[in-house]
Amino acid sequence: xxxxxxxxxxxxxxxxxxxxxxxxxxxxxxxxxxxxxxxxxxxxxxxxxxxxxxxxxxxxxxxxxxxxxxxxxxxxxxxxxxxxxxxxxxxxxxxxxxxxxxxxxxxxxxxxxxxxxxxxxxxxxxxxxxxxxxxxxxxxxxxxxxxxxxxxxxxxxxxxxxxxxxxxxxxxxxxxxxxxxxxxxxxxxxxxxxxxxxxxxxxxxxxxxxxxxxxxxxxxxxxxxxxxxxxxxxxxxxxxxxxxxxxxxxxxxxxxxxxxxxxxxxxxxxxxxxxxxxxxxxxxxxxxxxxxxxxxxxxxxxxxxxxxxxxxxxxxxxxxxxx
Ligand code: GA4
Numbered sequence: 001x002x003x004x005x006x007x008x009x010x011x012x013x014x015x016x017x018x019x020x021x022x023x024x025x026x027x028x029x030x031x032x033x034x035x036x037x038x039x040x041x042x043x044x045x046x047x048x049x050x051x052x053x054x055x056x057x058x059x060x061x062x063x064x065x066x067x068x069x070x071x072x073x074x075x076x077x078x079x080x081x082x083x084x085x086x087x088x089x090x091x092x093x094x095x096x097x098x099x100x101x102x103x104x105x106x107x108x109x110x111x112x113x114x115x116x117x118x119x120x121x122x123x124x125x126x127x128x129x130x131x132x133x134x135x136x137x138x139x140x141x142x143x144x145x146x147x148x149x150x151x152x153x154x155x156x157x158x159x160x161x162x163x164x165x166x167x168x169x170x171x172x173x174x175x176x177x178x179x180x181x182x183x184x185x186x187x188x189x190x191x192x193x194x195x196x197x198x199x200x201x202x203x204x205x206x207x208x209x210x211x212x213x214x215x216x217x218x219x220x221x222x223x224x225x226x227x228x229x230x231x232x233x234x235x236x237x238x239x240x241x242x243x244x245x246x247x248x249x250x251x252x253x254x255x256x257x258x259x260x261x262x263x264x265x266x267x268x269x270x271x272x273x274x275x276x277x278x279x280x281x282x283x284x285x286x287x288x289x290x291x292x293x294x295x296x297x298x299x300x301x302x303x304x305x306x307x308x309x310x311x312x313x314x315x316x317x318x319x320x321x322x323x
Contacts, residue, residue, distance in 0.1 A: 009182075011103045012095070012193055014188075014191065014192055014193070021224040022223070022226070024226060026048075028047075028052070030053050030148075031054050032053060032056055038149075039152060041145070045249075046251065049237065049238035049250060049253030050237055050253045051235070051236055053145065053234045054232075056234060058137045058141060060231075063134065063231070066130040066176075069130045069131070070176045073127065074107060074266075081094070081107070084122050087109075090110045093108050094106075094107040097196070098308070099308070100309070102311060103193075104193050105179060105180070105182060105261075106179050108176060108178065110174070111175075112173060113173060113174055114170070114276075135270065138206050139166065141234065142206055142270070142272050145204070146159075147159060147161075147162050153246075156285065164274040164278060165203055165273065165274060170275055171273035171275060171276060171304070174271070175269045176267075177195065177265075178265075179264060179265040179266075181263065182261030191258045191259065191260050191261075192261055193257075194214055194265065195312075196313055197312070199240055199254050199316070201239060201240050201273070202239040202241055202271040203239050203272050204237065205270065206235075206272070207237065207270075208233075209229055209266060213226060213265075214257045214265045215235070215267075217254065218255065237252075238251060238252050241274065241280050244282065245283050247282035247295075248294050273304070276299070276301040277301065279299055280299065280300055280303060281295065281298075292322075295322060296320050296321070303320070
């Protein structure tokens with residue numbers, strides 16, 4: 001790793017090119033119209049904690065409309081964008097991620113969905129309307145995916161998992177990330193950390209990006225592989241909470257975004273969490289005879305509080321594992 005003495009790149013690690021992550025050829029694809037969808041999904045959650053969704057039925061226009069609004073927002077002059085900031089924890093943020101010193105080559109908008117939808121950052125009416133249309137479509141998609149998960153796990157009722165994230169008071173977060181081009185990087189044969197490695201604290205995260213590459217996930221053997229972008233599909237991450245709900249059967253996936261600075265990447269991610277008071281513990285229906293929980297008891301509120309005190313790359317679940 002090298003650190004350049006360019007002030008704006010200070011404290012953002014550069015990864016030397018020459019050792020690029022291999023392409024993730026084994027990427028599991030859950031085709032929602034296929035009879036194998038549930039089985040593919042379960043295998044993917046166990047092996048990678050990550051999969052792509054196709055044949056989801058969400059019109060491309062809906063994603064494009066929100067992307068266009070985001071492009072417009074991020075092309076405003078910095079002073080205008082700063083009016084929607086700082087992101088502590090919601091609103092516009094630039095390079096600083098969280099409040100514990102993490103930095104990345106990224107600017108973003110973070111919205112809390114727990115209270116009134118999209119009331120936190122000041123965005124235009126057309127932005128808000130594109131956002132709300134997108135969010136309802138993703139909520140529905142997440143419910144279908146989580147019902148498929150319950151089916152694959154042979155759980156009853158079928159909404160046993162999805163109901164955790166569909167309550168009115170469920171703690172959802174929405175994030176729009178813009179990874180700008182980086183002219184000073186060009187010709188340097190380096191890549192830049194857009195968003196440092198981490199796992200998501202929630203149950204699942206549903207991501208859609210433009211066709212610019214950058215997302216990488218860590219495999220079980222800790223090798224990084226890069227996920228081929230696909231603007232027409234969605235990608236799902238298993239989060240820490242789902243790892244606990246399945247008593248470690250599913251894997252919360254470590255991931256990061258690396259940018260080469262020559263193309264700009266735009267992603268939109270819906271983080272689906274439970275209500276604040278929800279107990280995060282292995283689900284009864286999934287526990288075998290005499291099986292013990294691998295985790296101490298905690299609520300989502302307790303986990304979230306601990307997560308927000310941590311650094312991005314920390315293993316947050318470790319604090320809650322039984323020794
Ligand atoms: C990672 C997943 C989501 O992007 C997020 C992030 C949050 C933030 O950007 O404010 C955190 C990070 C995320 C986990 C640890 C803490 C909190 C930054 C950070 C260093 C919105 C979330 O819920 O947790």
